[in-house]
Amino acid sequence: MQMESGRRSNRDRTEATRADLIRAARRLFTEKSYAETGTPEIVAAAGVTRGALYHHFADKQALFAAVVEQEAEIVAAQVDRASPSSLSARDALIAGSDAYLMAMGEAGRTRLLLLDGPAVLGRATMDEIDNRHGNRSLREGLVAAMRAQSMTRLPVDALTALLAAAFDRAALAIEAGASREDYRAVLIALMDGLSPAPPPSTRRAPSR
């Protein structure tokens, strides 16, 4: 039986401290904003000192990047889990869309990923993060749809980026109180519009 906080390896200490810092920073960055959150407040919430922060991260921005990275991973995982390859291309895209909008409902997440992220880290860095996590499944879904259901041939990177931008804005609008159904309908219409063939049962059936 060894003493509480007796002897920990350096790797464990580092991992724990980094996790504490990221957790505290995430909370504050989402509750307030990057600019309104000071490093003194973060380290107080994490139970360490600023020395620890600047030992593990180059600067405040690097800590923010770590938070954003982690958050993007979580969202991407939720989307992937919701759009299994067993679905048709179109159904997978729709399921993924719903999962994305749901995931972005988590409080403060839109500010983190869609407002502060691009402003603090720059669009280039955010694109890199998105392409590594989130956008991958969207892009694959679009490629699949193009092949399978003969979606109009279009530059895939541009299409992915623009649809992702639309999803992002939808998440923002919904959080701001707009109608989720309205935005969902438009998103689906935008995607269906790219298929030359009429989408299955988009015009609502006469019965009803």
Place this chain on the structure above:
Amino acid sequence: MQMESGRRSNRDRTEATRADLIRAARRLFTEKSYAETGTPEIVAAAGVTRGALYHHFADKQALFAAVVEQEAEIVAAQVDRASPSSLSARDALIAGSDAYLMAMGEAGRTRLLLLDGPAVLGRATMDEIDNRHGNRSLREGLVAAMRAQSMTRLPVDALTALLAAAFDRAALAIEAGASREDYRAVLIALMDGLSPAPPPSTRRAPSR
């Protein structure tokens, strides 16, 4: 013949000072960023002191809002001028799109309006500004297209917001070095996809 800088009315002084501050701030905010630009630097470039700044603006953020407002007006004016009502609904939308992408090519403008703007002022404020200037013509163009060419009936506000978001991301991508033609093609495809009827001469006509 009266002395240079002899006697100026208060209204003139205010107007001139505000204009100087906004011009200097615009330059610095676009060359660097909101966060990296300090008020001492701004007032030095404007040739006044911080006292003048805080006399005319509540805080740094209010000055930034004035800059953003002015910039949004300029962009909206350029778009409106490029899409006269003499054009068909679809042609007007395309002309407006091109004008928007062109206008957003001005150095630093994307950072101002698309990155720092939303982060500093919040999406709600940016939406309000956009709806007052830029988005109005887009929205009207879409309504016209729905009526005239029978674009699919969709919630107009949501459609406007999502297409605007796509335009914004396109401007960002093009500035980052992506192919303008690729993004232009996808934007047009997205809009055309909303029309049940095949768009006029989308498959390029053999003649001409």
Place this chain on the structure above:
DNA sequence: CGCATAACATACAGTTTGTATGTAAATGAG
């Protein structure tokens, strides 16, 4: 066991922001 290094904590210097206070110029009532 003892030296090198990693993981912190503490102290410090430089900036920045917003405010409070002071001053000169313009405005307007009489």
Place this chain on the structure above:
DNA sequence: CTCATTTACATACAAACTGTATGTTATGCG
């Protein structure tokens, strides 16, 4: 025209924050 009031600034100040430099304690390892 005069003078009191308000406006348009300039200057001084307090608080806060960021990054760095330096000091201390705990591991890693030969």
